[in-house]
Structure formats: structure tokens, C-alpha cells
Amino acid sequence: MGYSQSGRNFHSGAKKLLKDFRFPTRHAFRMSTCLLLRLLRLLPGVLLLPSLSLNQVSAQDASSAPPSSPLEALQRGRRSTLGMRFVSVPGTTVRFSVWETRVSDWNQFLEAKKYPWTFQPHFKQEANHPVVGVNLQDAIAFCNWLTEKERSEELINPAMSYRLPTPEEWDAAAGLASARKNNLSRTAEDQLQDTQSFVWGMEWPPPAKAANYAEGEIPGYNDGFVYTAPVGQFNPTPEGLYDIAGNVWEWTDKPDMKSLSTGTLRGGSWAYFRRECLVSSYRYSVPAELRMATIGFRVVFDDKQLTAQLLAQQDQANKESLEARINDMRRTEEPDKDAVDALRRKMSGVEKESAPDPSKLTAATTGMPYLNTLGLRLVPLEPASHRLICTTETRVRDLDAWLKATSGTWAKKPPFLLGDKHPAAGVSWKDATAFCAWLTDKERKSLLISEKASYRLPTDVEWSLAAGLKGETGTDPAARHLGDKKHFPWPTKSADDWVPQTMSVNLDASTGRIPGFSDSFSYTCDVDKSLPNSLGLFEVGGNVSEWCQDEWPGVAGHRVIRGGSWLIFERERLLTSARDHAAADSSRADLGFRLVLDLGAP
Numbered sequence: 001m002g003y004s005q006s007g008r009n010f011h012s013g014a015k016k017l018l019k020d021f022r023f024p025t026r027h028a029f030r031m032s033t034c035l036l037l038r039l040l041r042l043l044p045g046v047l048l049l050p051s052l053s054l055n056q057v058s059a060q061d062a063s064s065a066p067p068s069s070p071l072e073a074l075q076r077g078r079r080s081t082l083g084m085r086f087v088s089v090p091g092t093t094v095r096f097s098v099w100e101t102r103v104s105d106w107n108q109f110l111e112a113k114k115y116p117w118t119f120q121p122h123f124k125q126e127a128n129h130p131v132v133g134v135n136l137q138d139a140i141a142f143c144n145w146l147t148e149k150e151r152s153e154e155l156i157n158p159a160m161s162y163r164l165p166t167p168e169e170w171d172a173a174a175g176l177a178s179a180r181k182n183n184l185s186r187t188a189e190d191q192l193q194d195t196q197s198f199v200w201g202m203e204w205p206p207p208a209k210a211a212n213y214a215e216g217e218i219p220g221y222n223d224g225f226v227y228t229a230p231v232g233q234f235n236p237t238p239e240g241l242y243d244i245a246g247n248v249w250e251w252t253d254k255p256d257m258k259s260l261s262t263g264t265l266r267g268g269s270w271a272y273f274r275r276e277c278l279v280s281s282y283r284y285s286v287p288a289e290l291r292m293a294t295i296g297f298r299v300v301f302d303d304k305q306l307t308a309q310l311l312a313q314q315d316q317a318n319k320e321s322l323e324a325r326i327n328d329m330r331r332t333e334e335p336d337k338d339a340v341d342a343l344r345r346k347m348s349g350v351e352k353e354s355a356p357d358p359s360k361l362t363a364a365t366t367g368m369p370y371l372n373t374l375g376l377r378l379v380p381l382e383p384a385s386h387r388l389i390c391t392t393e394t395r396v397r398d399l400d401a402w403l404k405a406t407s408g409t410w411a412k413k414p415p416f417l418l419g420d421k422h423p424a425a426g427v428s429w430k431d432a433t434a435f436c437a438w439l440t441d442k443e444r445k446s447l448l449i450s451e452k453a454s455y456r457l458p459t460d461v462e463w464s465l466a467a468g469l470k471g472e473t474g475t476d477p478a479a480r481h482l483g484d485k486k487h488f489p490w491p492t493k494s495a496d497d498w499v500p501q502t503m504s505v506n507l508d509a510s511t512g513r514i515p516g517f518s519d520s521f522s523y524t525c526d527v528d529k530s531l532p533n534s535l536g537l538f539e540v541g542g543n544v545s546e547w548c549q550d551e552w553p554g555v556a557g558h559r560v561i562r563g564g565s566w567l568i569f570e571r572e573r574l575l576t577s578a579r580d581h582a583a584a585d586s587s588r589a590d591l592g593f594r595l596v597l598d599l600g601a602p
Helices: 005-019 026-040 054-062 070-075 103-113 136-152 167-173 188-196 304-330 337-347 396-406 429-445 460-466
Strands: 085-088 095-097 160-163 249-252 262-266 284-287 300-303 377-380 387-390 454-456 545-551 558-562 579-583 596-598
Touching: 103 136, 136 160, 167 249, 167 262, 300 304, 387 460, 396 429, 429 454, 460 545, 460 558
Parallel strands: none
Antiparallel strands: 085 095, 095 300, 160 300, 249 262, 262 284, 377 387, 387 596, 454 596, 545 558, 558 579
């Protein structure tokens, strides 16, 4: 439902009316009230209504009390001038469109902007189907147009806008605990469930009316649509969002990362059926310019003033909750100082997480993500692969667990401050392989991996695959060294424009050594601070360089090293194809390792 043109023309009269509230007749009073209410809707946090008759506006607005708080205002629904309905989602401060952007919405944009877009899908679509064949820039252009349109019509103020959701906001819309729960309430079991759950829950195959996926390709499930379906045909989320799973892939966007050449799609589409691609946490990294008949988008509404108020309220509520719990502890006969300190750390986001309960973990399975006993997440190296690779470098807390269990010592621990989630640097190849053997034995005893499964370091070829470099030539690591002069472990615009996005990876950015790049770390940083690649792996190209399994040919006792680090800035050394090598019993303050779990070929 749109807004009437006559309603928009009332604004100039309403401004005069505010100066002179004289109502000679009941009719004038009624007309003036309507005008005043229309003007008030321009204020931050006051929600717009669809176009209504004067009788409807008067009756509806007279019975609707203004929001008592920013949270209440956020929770109330709204509609755009295109009839797109928006609702709030726990864990975010934006409102999501309940539908994917429709063909009818897109056509209004094309007509108004004369936008140069000619994509035609190979199947018929009606006006209420989700638009397809839209690339990332197309979707952003639509959002910008709708924002400008409603600002020019004085229906939203400059603090309000339409945009694409961020990946984290989309996580919340899909119900993931990582986005909806705070540090205090989130558990290791939540983390595990996030890697395995779907929008509808844990059930597979999907229940009836769950989503529009590849028709007939999932045994035991049929959705009735060969291609796209009209929006709103399948079961919604508890908040009322339709097609978060299926129908079309949906673009997400980091507003400060628009220069990247890749984008992230979420949710699956009518052409997809593989289970591992349909879990809610799956992120599909594709070229930003890609237009396909499986790709569309969903819009969110953002009110920055309302968001700031809400975040301030939430921050105050968190502080009050923290102090209340600490005061409860202090009222006991023997206050537990460690418990008080732990609570403070957890509420501030720096609490040391406990390892998951092995009895609540699911055994590692070929082709599926896996959360291990240390709380490390591993994902398939390739679809349906029996080789899983860790999304992060091995952390200080993981190495500490091994040293404690084996009464070992960290002889070459770096001299700088190491956080609990920093990579375990200063570790030799022999230490890393001993760690793998210990963890293998530990998880076999917990019955989480089979007797034929084992942890190890990645091979040289596996590391290239994890970093996105395929098709290398050469029979050994030395022959493959610097064979590809263009590929980097992060998105690039061209071979010449190779510098990574600011803050996207931890390299040696001191004193302008990489022009146009900076990060905020002097040494190592948390293993999950960077932008993940298409596999969901963090810091493949930085933080610390990583040991590989292979021997370096021609040098006895030396092993392969891959990836950049906080000490590396030279372009050639940062190429994905670059290799280094060192003695297996040596260590460096910028050298660590990443795990592979090999479940054994079927």
C-alpha cells in the first residue's frame, strides 16, 4: 500500500497550522488534527502509516498512543511507499522487510531511475515473485533510490534510510544464537547448533512448507515450485519473515567494505539442495558483479537516531544487570572474587570461554561443519569432503590445554602480550605435530572421531585450496613457489590493485609499509578479527604464517611455511603462491599453525 499524493500536499499547510491552533468548527479541528499527525510522523522514531482516508486516519491515530520508549518504537511495524512491510528482529536495531524485494518493487525503481538493467530469467515471473538477476551494486542502487524517494517526499528524515542487511544482521534474522544472545548467555552448545541448524530448526529433510529449494532434489521433500515462488508462500520465522530460507539467495553488505570485489549471499535458493549449503550459518562468497537467476535481495530500514537511543538503553541495562549480579555475590557470606572477576570479563566480552562439554557434541561427519572439544570450528575443505579445516589458527588457549595435559613447556613463547584468543606463535613444526597427535587421541577417546580419523597439519596443496588458489602447476612446493603472480588470500580488484581492505587482515602496516593499508595491531591479534574468506576461514593471509605438513625439497629437516604475518609487508611474500621453509625444530614469533581433521576416505 502506498501513500496518497493529497496526504503529502498537506505538509505545507501543517507548518502554518502549528503556528495558529484556532479551530472555528469541528470539521476544521478534525482536519487540523490529521495535518498535525502527518507532520509528527517526520520526527525520529514516529512510524509512518499507509495512506488512509481522513476518517481512517483520525480514528486510527486517536486510538494509538505514541511509543513509550525507543524499543517500543522499534518493535512497531512500518511500510514503505512500495508496500514493503517491515518488522523488528531480536539482536538487531533495524527492521527487516518481511519479503524479498519483488518484481513489482524493482520495476518501479527501473521506471523512476531509467536504470540500465536488462537481465531476463529463463522462466516466467509474476509481479509478486522475488526479482532475480540483481548484482550487489544493483541492490544498493535500489536501496539508495528508495531512501532518496521517501526523503524527498518528507516521509522519512535524514537519519532514516533503506539498505541491505549486514551478514551479522542476517544471522539474527535467521535465528542464530551468535547474533541474538549476549556473551553472558551464549554457550558452546549454541555455537555448535549455529553450525548445524536451519531456519526451521534441526530437522532434515525440511518439514512441509519450509522453503523453496531445488524441486525434487531433496529426498522426502517437495515444495511445489520449479523456479521462484511468489513471496510469502512458505512458513515464516517467528518474527514474520518469509523466505529467509530459499526462493532466492539474498545479498548482504558491509557499508564500509563497498570497494571489495566480492559479496556475501545468504539463505539458499530454488536451485540449491545440498544440506551443507542450506544451514543458516552458510555464507556464499561470490563476485559482486554476479547476476544470476538465483540471486535477489531483501531490504532493511535503519533509523540511526532510534538505534542510538536503543543501544544506549541496552548498554545501561547490561551495566545494571552486571552490577546486580555482582551485588548478589557480595551479599553471600564468602564472596567469590574469582567469580566476580569472571562475570566482569564475560560482560565486557573478554571472558575466557570454557571448552564445550564433549557429551553434548556431535561426532565429526564427512562434509559437515564440526565443533571440537577445544571449541574450534572446522568446515569441509571442499563440498562433501572427508577433510575438515579449522576456521581459525590454533589459539593460545588451545596450546595451553595441550601443555597442561602433557606437562609441557612453551620454550619459545613470544615476548609480547598474548591474549587467550591470539594465535599460538613461537611453536615449532614438531610441537605442532605433537599437538595434533594429542588432540587425535583425546577425541578418539571421546568417540567424536573414528579410529581412522586424525588431526594433522594441512598439506601444501590443501593450504592453497583453503586460500582459494586452484590449478597450481609444479610437482612439489618449491616448484609451485611464486608460480601465480596475481592471486592473494583476500579479494582484489586487479593484480596491480592488490592492497587489502583496511583492517581486513593483520599484516606489517607500520610506517606506511603497505601504502593505503592499515590495521590497529602491533603484534598478533585475536584469530577471528579479520574478514573470513569464502570457506569461512580467518587470517589465511596474515596474523601468523602457518606450518604445513610437507618437507621442503632439497633441504633436509625443513618443512613448508605458508601465508603472511604481522611481520610481512612485501607484495611478493604476500602472494598466495609464496612459500617459505624452516627447520622442523625451529620457531618464530610470527609462525603458528592451523589444523586439518582427516576423517579418512570413505
